[in-house]
Amino acid sequence: MTGVQEIMPKKAKATMIETLMKNQPNTFRSIFQRKKSKNDEDSSPTDSPKSIPQLSPFANSVVARCSKILQISTEEMQQLFDSELPGVNKEPETYSRSLLEFCSYQTLYSMSKRPDYLSNKDFRRLAYDIMLAWECPGSESEPLPQETASCSNEEVEDKEEWSLFYSNSTNMAVQFDDKKTVGPEAFARIAPACTALADIITVHNLFDSLTSSSGRRLHYLVFDKYIRSLDKIIKATKNALHPSTGNLLLSEGEIVLEVDGTVPTQPVLQHIGISAWPGRLTLTSHALYFESLGVGLYDKAVRYDLEADTKQRIKPELTGPLGARLFDKAVMYKSTSVTEPVYLEFPEFKGSSRRDYWLDICLEILRAHKFIRKNNLNETQKSEVLARAVFGIFRIRAIREAFHVFSSHYRTVLTFNLAESLPGGDSILETLLSRLLMINIDGIQRDASGSPPAKQQRQSFPIFLLALSQLGFTLQKEIAYEGDAVLVGDIWAGETNPLEIVVRQSISDSGRAEAAQATVDQVKVEGIDTNLAVMKELLFPFLELVRHIQILASWEDTKKSTAFLLLFCYAIIRNWTRFIVPCILVFLAVLMLCRRQFGKSKPLEPFRITSPPNRNAVEQLLTLQEVITQVEALIQDGNIFLLKIRALLFAVLPQATDMVALLLVFAALVFAFLPFKYIVMLALVEAYTREMPYRKETSNKWIRRAREWWIRIPAAPVQLVKHDDNKKKKS
Template sequence: MLGISAQSGFSLLIALWILKVSTAELQHRFDIELPETVKQLLTYTRNFVEFCSYQALNMVSRNPDYLSDPEFRRLMYDMMLAWEAPCVETEPENKESPSYINEELEDEDGSSLFHFSSTNLAVQVDDKKTIGPEAFARIAPACPVVADVIIVHNLFDALTSSSSHRLHFLIFDKYLRSLDKVVKVAKNALGLSISNLQLDEGEITLDVDGAVPTQPVLQHVGMSAWPGRLTLTNYALYFGSLGMGSYDKAVRYDLATDLKQVIKPELTGPLGARLFDKAVMYNSSSVEEPVYFEFPEFKGNSRRDYWLDICLEILRAHRFIRKNNFNKIQQSEVLARAVLGIFRYRAIREAFHTCSSQYKTLLAFNLAESLPKGDIILETLSSRLALLSVGGAQHDMTESLHTKQKLKLSPVAILTLGQLGFNSQKESNLGAGVEVVGDICVGETNLLEIAVKKSISDTGRVEAAQATVNQVKVEGIDTNLAVMKVDFR
């Protein structure tokens, strides 16, 4: 192994403590479980950092409250730093190295899930150090609630839009704290008794709007309009009209069954006038006429756009399920991915007060619908879901980790929701004794990542082509001639 950097040394020290193994044992596991292709001289150290990071993050994320632990947030960021500069040769110049106590870490009482104090961590990471997109894309998806392979680059862009495309710890920490808050709000909603809402088992409340009198949601049906509370779950929209001081029984608008649903932005106004571009229209074969949900705000339509995005994400997830005729566990995995995506979207929106127009979408199924060749992303995802195995991901010493990653996958999104406290009774035992095998594979780029990168590359070419067309319109050159000059290969 090349000379390991001080940052990597610190991260590996913490990983060893978490995993309760020695350096020699962990390196032996890496050597026997991973193929020769990821153990080449020039990549050995970085891939070993990946291996240790994935193992440690898998272990600590089994704690239901890991997002709220500052030590976890610091650890994940430090692992990204270690990935970016795994050995001495890759360390940035003129940067102070993190210092740490070069001795055994002792177990102590404390609130941290790592069970040692921040003093004993003794990490002094230079605040000037930042993370690049590749380090984020390789480490963040190891915790599916933090990032998804399909949208990880868009998430990085959203987090670094004001920091020259480099991720500072304070921004990453703020994002995870916001994500923790969103998860807890959604989790608490499971136990709340909402008199006008009757949810089925497995339904998760993803967001609620209109509960504050100063920010109502108006439902327009025909010529009438009425204020009320709008709720989105992973199966339906619910609207409860505000009566005399209380909400009437909510009307359910199905997003799961094939009812030829249409959801799109629309204009609304008093008495049917089309004045304000602040509404979402829902129509299906189950309603007599279209229903409009208006989200009044003084300027802009970011509130409406947010609800349009999250409603479409659930609708498209169910369409993806029906198209592929998935079994129960595959259906639950698809919906769990959509739920986690909406949690991340809410966290970004609430932490940084940004709207979706300021970055490319953070929702996987919406992204696949909008990208060129996005259908290839969904086809690749469908192929990976076919590998889902619940019992098959049990630890088997006769199989290498690499073999398990190639042949079968765990329902990582379902397991993640379970770790966060969301699983239904039917899924509560899925994670018992399961070794999580997910979308990322040490030292390799899987087919889903390749499909996303190809689609993003094609997007760049389409944008370049459109820019060329726009330019020639100004210059008066024949459009067909200009398009012929664009290389789409």
């Protein structure tokens, strides 16, 4: 009986597993079984490509797959590489990586000619495996785990198959298998080969956004999800021209990029003056459209042209009901084509990520058109620039919808926005312009090997425009290129593109600027008293110098004051004063160099400051009010001084005007006939000897008489005119 009892549960368990496998065949197949690809079934040992000795086993497997796609043997591909790129460094690691890039780029170019290549799982898997192989290309490289090579055959059919483990967090995928991940350099070299996936200018920021939660290592599931989302966005954009957008009256070549305000719970409010109205906002490659919501229907769209040169400005702004500035959730549009600024509000309960997203994509289109107008580009070059901006918006939409992260959480992946914010961004745009000016719209004919000639790879072609047209979008009516053309990207096998060089330099400068800014943020303190204490300590050497000069000028020690006066007068007479500033600068330079040479190992000690007593909020407000009152008093005194000068110039008090005129004539004669050094010396002696025992009483008397004379001078009249609001409304 005991044996029967042990057998029965086993049979029951087996029956349960069989039942689960019947009900969930895809899930259990992905866990317990390896699916054989068609290539494994069809290929035979005699047809398998020969391995290249310089490549690692995994790199050989990638090149073998490339040779099957291009229908070229691996030997021919290596011979073609050696003949077309003879100047490549022959170091083993460099040679193998350049050979891998050469084969991979041609394969990705060939596969990207298909309109639906983003939805092709073979393309996604191959692109990722190329990145893995790029990190260990040579035969002497550290081999990847054995599962990595076999992973190329374990395809993920749809989201349901891997949602068992990774439905909530892609970070779990990296923790589950952190060895099969890609680093930033491999991603930056391979991803831009496919124009839709990445731009060479923003590829590093794209990698940061994809790996924000995985320690700067890219897992295949994240990469796959990104491309799936990008494919979904592109297909949705192609189908955006429904009857619902028919009242926009789009011009030829205008592409709808984003629409918001269609959901009743998330409207877009347009504020003009004190009036506000909900509606639908649409961004295209040329303009912004707002359609006010009427009685169940949208009214005729108002077009805000982003292409025209109308001194347009787009910036974040506060808005609220009846023109109140309450909520930081709006975008302001201003140009000479509108009578007053237009505020587009994006209400949401928490944060302003929705507004920030729209601000980014609107600025990207606006800056792209500014770049076009500034450089006076022709039609094809203009379309290429817009296509670059369009792909950037596709990518930011894909990241936003796939991973629910927003532009405020990572650096922008929009090309022209990034060039505007990066240090040296103008150099990036200049390099981009030099490439645009060399654009050749003629197609590249493939030779029998399926690879374009190496010399023609250096020519510039509208790769973004051609890639956009192959995906089904039309920015330009006619594009003169052959249907069998190979789209040569911004990256070259075995070489570094000038655009890539300037981007790396700009990123390096940006890193140093961010590190410096971090130190600035650390030393910022709050409170007026605390900031004044910090400033007082920092200016302590100068304050001490001023204090010592004041002591000398007070003639408390007659010998020291006399010696200082005689020494300074002698220096002025001998023209030594011209060496004072150069000597100070040289002294500071020598001090800095000595500190650099002998203080390398010593960290900079923190600047110690005694903080003032803590004050509550009311005391700080009173202090702030006192400071504001003092500043206001200084401004008032300055205005009174200027008004009295105006009264003297216009002879409001004739006697005072006569006296000032005579003094000005005497001063003019002094400056005309007396050398300037003697004038400086006399001014110094007069100011320095005011506190001498022999001059103190007389000086005080003259200062008192001058002050009394100045008080008797009246100020010129001032009339305040109120602002005319009716005049503004009429205009």
